[in-house]
Amino acid sequence: MAVLTAGEEHSGSRAAPRTRKRATRVPPVVIAFVLVPLLAEAFWVFWPALQGFYLSLTSWDGVSAPRFVGLGNFQEMLHDATFRTALLDTVLWLVLFGGLSAVLGLGAALLLQQERRGVGFYRAALFLPVVFSLVATALVWQALYQPDGMINRVLGGVGLGGLEHAWLADQDTALYAVIVPALWRQIGYVMVLYIAGLKGIDPVLYEAAKVDGATLWQQFRNVTLPQLRSVNAVVLSVIIIDSLRSFDVVWSLTRGGPYHSSELLSTYMYSTAFQSLRLGYGSALAVVIFVLAFGVIASYLVRAFKEAD
Amino acid sequence: MITPDPSRRRFLAGIGALSTAALASGCVTSTSSSGKGASSSGPVTLQSNLSAPQAKTAMEKLVEAYGKTGKGTASLNTIAAETFRTQLPTYLTSGNPPDVYTWYPGSVADAYASKNLLLDLGDVWQDSPDLAKYSAAHKKLCTSRTGKKVFVPTSYYWWGMFYLKSNFAKWGVDEPKTWDDFLDVCDKLKSKGVAPIGNGMGGDTAWIGSGWFDYLNIRVNGAGYHRDLLAGRHRFDDPEVRRVFDRWKEALPYFDKDGTAIPFQDATTKLLQGKTGMMLVGTFFADSAPKGALDDIDFFGFPVIDPKVPLAQEAPVDGYFASAHTHRKDGVKKLMTYLATAEAQEIYLRNSSGTALPTHPDAKDSGTALVKKGRELVAAAADITQFFNRDSSDAMQPAADNALTKFFAEPAKIGSILTSWQRDAEKVWGK
Numbered sequence: 001m002a003v004l005t006a007g008e009e010h011s012g013s014r015a016a017p018r019t020r021k022r023a024t025r026v027p028p029v030v031i032a033f034v035l036v037p038l039l040a041e042a043f044w045v046f047w048p049a050l051q052g053f054y055l056s057l058t059s060w061d062g063v064s065a066p067r068f069v070g071l072g073n074f075q076e077m078l079h080d081a082t083f084r085t086a087l088l089d090t091v092l093w094l095v096l097f098g099g100l101s102a103v104l105g106l107g108a109a110l111l112l113q114q115e116r117r118g119v120g121f122y123r124a125a126l127f128l129p130v131v132f133s134l135v136a137t138a139l140v141w142q143a144l145y146q147p148d149g150m151i152n153r154v155l156g157g158v159g160l161g162g163l164e165h166a167w168l169a170d171q172d173t174a175l176y177a178v179i180v181p182a183l184w185r186q187i188g189y190v191m192v193l194y195i196a197g198l199k200g201i202d203p204v205l206y207e208a209a210k211v212d213g214a215t216l217w218q219q220f221r222n223v224t225l226p227q228l229r230s231v232n233a234v235v236l237s238v239i240i241i242d243s244l245r246s247f248d249v250v251w252s253l254t255r256g257g258p259y260h261s262s263e264l265l266s267t268y269m270y271s272t273a274f275q276s277l278r279l280g281y282g283s284a285l286a287v288v289i290f291v292l293a294f295g296v297i298a299s300y301l302v303r304a305f306k307e308a309d
Numbered sequence: 310m311i312t313p314d315p316s317r318r319r320f321l322a323g324i325g326a327l328s329t330a331a332l333a334s335g336c337v338t339s340t341s342s343s344g345k346g347a348s349s350s351g352p353v354t355l356q357s358n359l360s361a362p363q364a365k366t367a368m369e370k371l372v373e374a375y376g377k378t379g380k381g382t383a384s385l386n387t388i389a390a391e392t393f394r395t396q397l398p399t400y401l402t403s404g405n406p407p408d409v410y411t412w413y414p415g416s417v418a419d420a421y422a423s424k425n426l427l428l429d430l431g432d433v434w435q436d437s438p439d440l441a442k443y444s445a446a447h448k449k450l451c452t453s454r455t456g457k458k459v460f461v462p463t464s465y466y467w468w469g470m471f472y473l474k475s476n477f478a479k480w481g482v483d484e485p486k487t488w489d490d491f492l493d494v495c496d497k498l499k500s501k502g503v504a505p506i507g508n509g510m511g512g513d514t515a516w517i518g519s520g521w522f523d524y525l526n527i528r529v530n531g532a533g534y535h536r537d538l539l540a541g542r543h544r545f546d547d548p549e550v551r552r553v554f555d556r557w558k559e560a561l562p563y564f565d566k567d568g569t570a571i572p573f574q575d576a577t578t579k580l581l582q583g584k585t586g587m588m589l590v591g592t593f594f595a596d597s598a599p600k601g602a603l604d605d606i607d608f609f610g611f612p613v614i615d616p617k618v619p620l621a622q623e624a625p626v627d628g629y630f631a632s633a634h635t636h637r638k639d640g641v642k643k644l645m646t647y648l649a650t651a652e653a654q655e656i657y658l659r660n661s662s663g664t665a666l667p668t669h670p671d672a673k674d675s676g677t678a679l680v681k682k683g684r685e686l687v688a689a690a691a692d693i694t695q696f697f698n699r700d701s702s703d704a705m706q707p708a709a710d711n712a713l714t715k716f717f718a719e720p721a722k723i724g725s726i727l728t729s730w731q732r733d734a735e736k737v738w739g740k
Contacts, residue, residue, distance in 0.1 A: 169570035
């Protein structure tokens with residue numbers, strides 16, 4: 001409405017003064033539609049977030065009044081071996097879960113982008129895990145990973161009994177065992193994003209490349225990848241956010257154990273806050289997660305926009 | 310210009326009011342509110358963590374029976390145990406809380422009582438003819454450090470080494486009394502291709518391992534030392550604690566190798582299938598056993614390690630406490646008085662798996678041989694402990710789970726395990 005009246009003003013019509021007068025009077029209902037959600041957002045999102053920042057500077061057991069400790073919680077983190085494990089595991093998770101879901105998602109999209117007979121079935125099959133809740137997914141995988149579960153039985157059945165393992169109860173395998181169901185679910189999601197991106201590429205580009213004698217790899221390297229740049233930005237953001245907030249699948253399968261070997265920052269935050277009832281330290285961990293997520297994504301987006309300019 | 314119609318204006322005003330209410334409810338860290346306007350009439354709300362099917366039904370029957378007495382009414386909210394545990398501080402600090410809660414007496418209740426979050430049940434204890442009959446041990450357990458009665462106990466159960474009678478007969482072994490006898494039995498079972506000791510420390514029941522720690526500690530160092538250790542008055546890296554693990558190492562080769570990968574419910578199944586020989590657990594495991602299998606189940610008390618140490622048993626008590634912020638004090642007290650009666654406890658036991666014991670001395674238990682033996686075990690005990698988290702605090706349990714699962718994986722590293730356990734404990738006590 002404001003844009004419209006500005007245009008009318010430039011046109012210099014005789015009705016301009018009257019229109020300007022009307023433009024300054026924004027209907028109260030419009031103001032309400034802006035202010036009310038803002039107010040709601042402020043009190044239900046920004047205010048609790050600010051409280052989280054405040055709590056990270058306190059020592060609080062959830063019952064007594066919080067005690068202000070300044071940066072004490074962050075100092076404690078520097079000497080906290082479990083925090084270091086959780087941070088390393090989170091980085092490992094980001095690289096393995098994020099990297100593999102991007103690569104495998106793109107691979108699946110390349111395989112399944114062309115309309116062939118039965119391709120819909122494969123797409124649906126790969127996308128199906130996305131539909132299930134991660135907690136339900138975790139329960140299914142928990143059954144598979146049991147000492148007498150299907151994975152060990154299959155291994156025994158094909159003569160690889162030596163590899164049978166308590167997958168989730170061994171510190172050497174727990175983290176990787178948890179990544180698999182998370183990947184199983186994420187690949188379908190990333191695939192759909194990439195298929196949408198691939199469909200948007202103009203086929204003329206490939207025809208031109210073929211005329212120039214480009215191999216399949218050269219077509220992928222010089223046509224597909226550059227054309228997918230905008231999708232990549234979306235996928236990367238989604239993957240980083242999903243990696244840093246990964247919680248449900250780890251919590252359902254191992255609760256960060258055995259003895260912190262599959263601990264992520266998110267599970268460590270939860271167990272510190274709600275199991276050990278150290279809500280101040282838990283809030284400090286939440287702040288670290290926020291800074292990491294925000295930092296990684298913001299720096300990437302700034303770079304991406306600079307390149308686009 | 311479109312004039313908003315009155316109904317839309319009212320809608321917007323409503324949204325505005327909601328936001329203001331959110332502002333008024335204010336700081337998440339505020340620990341109480343005036344609670345003005347909260348209803349003081351209506352049924353007493355009873356928040357229950359007993360979500361296993363049999364226990365849940367038993368609670369429903371109990372609440373129904375209370376309604377029929379005409380003394381008052383209660384409404385039951387059954388919450389998943391883990392959610393209940395993490396939400397309990399929030400319930401208790403809320404301005405308009407649920408009134409009565411299923412929970413544990415002793416150290417865990419006292420922690421809330423010391424923060425003035427629990428209702429003083431002194432007059433219930435004084436006026437109830439039923440509570441007057443309760444044992445001195447129960448009276449003491451329900452009294453906070455400041456001398457207030459804050460808890461009404463209604464049932465208890467015992468921990469023991471459970472096994473199948475038919476299997477022990479088949480394998481030709483008897484109940485061991487001493488630690489050496491116990492290791493002999495383990496040897497025999499192992500030679501027959503059975504994993505002698507079942508364990509269920511996987512999934513979300515890592516705390517099962519704390520039963521072993523509790524018993525070994527009360528057999529080696531005594532119940533007094535154990536309680537002091539759990540209350541932060543000794544260190545986990547003390548030589549006394551080290552001795553506990555030296556004993557544990559002797560039994561370690563006999564544990565089921567999958568024991569740290571499966572939850573106790575699956576470990577129960579393995580015991581009933583005869584894949585493991587025996588298992589240290591509380592009677593609650595019966596909730597996940599088929600009723601028909603219970604006849605073949607028997608148990609023996611944890612073996613004696615040092616005859617000089619008085620024989621204590623682990624017998625956790627369950628019951629109820631109420632929020633200090635309740636708006637229905639009279640209703641709460643009437644309900645508590647009812648819960649303490651023999652009649653109420655019998656209703657609960659009849660409808661649950663029936664392996665618990667009532668705290669009322671006149672209330673009838675399920676009368677099975679197993680329960681009779683359990684009652685005798687507890688009655689003969691020189692001292693009673695509750696369980697790791699109850700004698701210590703819920704916040705300490707994750708540190709124990711961590712240390713004990715690590716001990717199973719790398720027993721040789723017990724020195725560093727105890728050092729980090731002590732470090733974790735200091736963080737919890739110093740929070």
